Amino acid sequence: MMPSRLEELISALRCLPGVGPKSAQRMAYHLLQRDRAGAVILAHALESATANIRHCSKCNNFSEEEVCSLCLSPKRDSSLLCVVEMPADLLMMEQAQCYRGLYFVLMGRLSPLDGIGAKELHLERLLRRVLEHPCEVILATNFTVEGDATAHYLATLLQSQQVKVSRIARGLPMGGELEQVDSGTLAQAVLERREVSA
């Protein structure tokens, strides 16, 4: 009833995260019915990306070269190393234009239930790098339960090696109103209050 190549396409689409059998079928129909050109472009993009994109040997971010352009840039301050979870977080940091140091991208967060431990995050590579080139490590993992746990684990690991470690501040966002912020954030903002210089 269904051509075998269509069945294969539907089954292959399920490798995408969050795509179940119904969505995969809808996607396959859409591509074959209304966007065959898009499907061909997607096929080429998948092949080109899988064949050419690897991880930068220094910062672990996605890169087409052995060492990515950011790590090679002489304009970056090598005395600072910012640890983020994902490449998207690195992009946000760069867009904020608040940081001129280097990065280490974990490509995830500690999540024992999903089988993601210290080994999967290449923490031994991070540790080796920090010991070879001493620097201040700024932990910029997310303020979620898993992101916090990852930061805590990293802080313990690095401080045991006498590395200076800091964590980006938690507090009210720009334009934030006390009335609308959640109590956890407010409590943390009070706890981490800073003296006002005269």
Next chain:
Amino acid sequence: MMPSRLEELISALRCLPGVGPKSAQRMAYHLLQRDRAGAVILAHALESATANIRHCSKCNNFSEEEVCSLCLSPKRDSSLLCVVEMPADLLMMEQAQCYRGLYFVLMGRLSPLDGIGAKELHLERLLRRVLEHPCEVILATNFTVEGDATAHYLATLLQSQQVKVSRIARGLPMGGELEQVDSGTLAQAVLERREVSA
């Protein structure tokens, strides 16, 4: 900051229905990070499907041949033609094992706001086929506003050519309880009541 091939992959993934910039990024990261084998299989499935799958010249369903195996089967009753919206609907009909006739797959439904009219649904092909091989047409489009409108349009078109047209019944589902069914369905079930044979 982001390799160009990664940007291209994220942009190409947006040809999938329901995939916005954030999901496309998540999908690209997932494939490169955790499932490169799946990405390669998907690339091949996309290429193979777009190159080999076309529409059956008789029933308009997806097919790898000029005429699909269902249309060629001598076991099917050619005096019945069931019109469905999508290939998935045809599969449901086949699974119900209640029908041994042939099909015509609209690959959509009338939806003027989305620019889908009689021409996009190849209704002239359906009409030609019915006039060449007279048969009873069973309308099995969905009982949605657009599916009903499509059925109404088709019924008017076909009856003007003296074709016998029927619509699958609306009523309470198997195991349905009056207390739980919506009033529209109940009203229709009363309206379409059938005499009980003694």
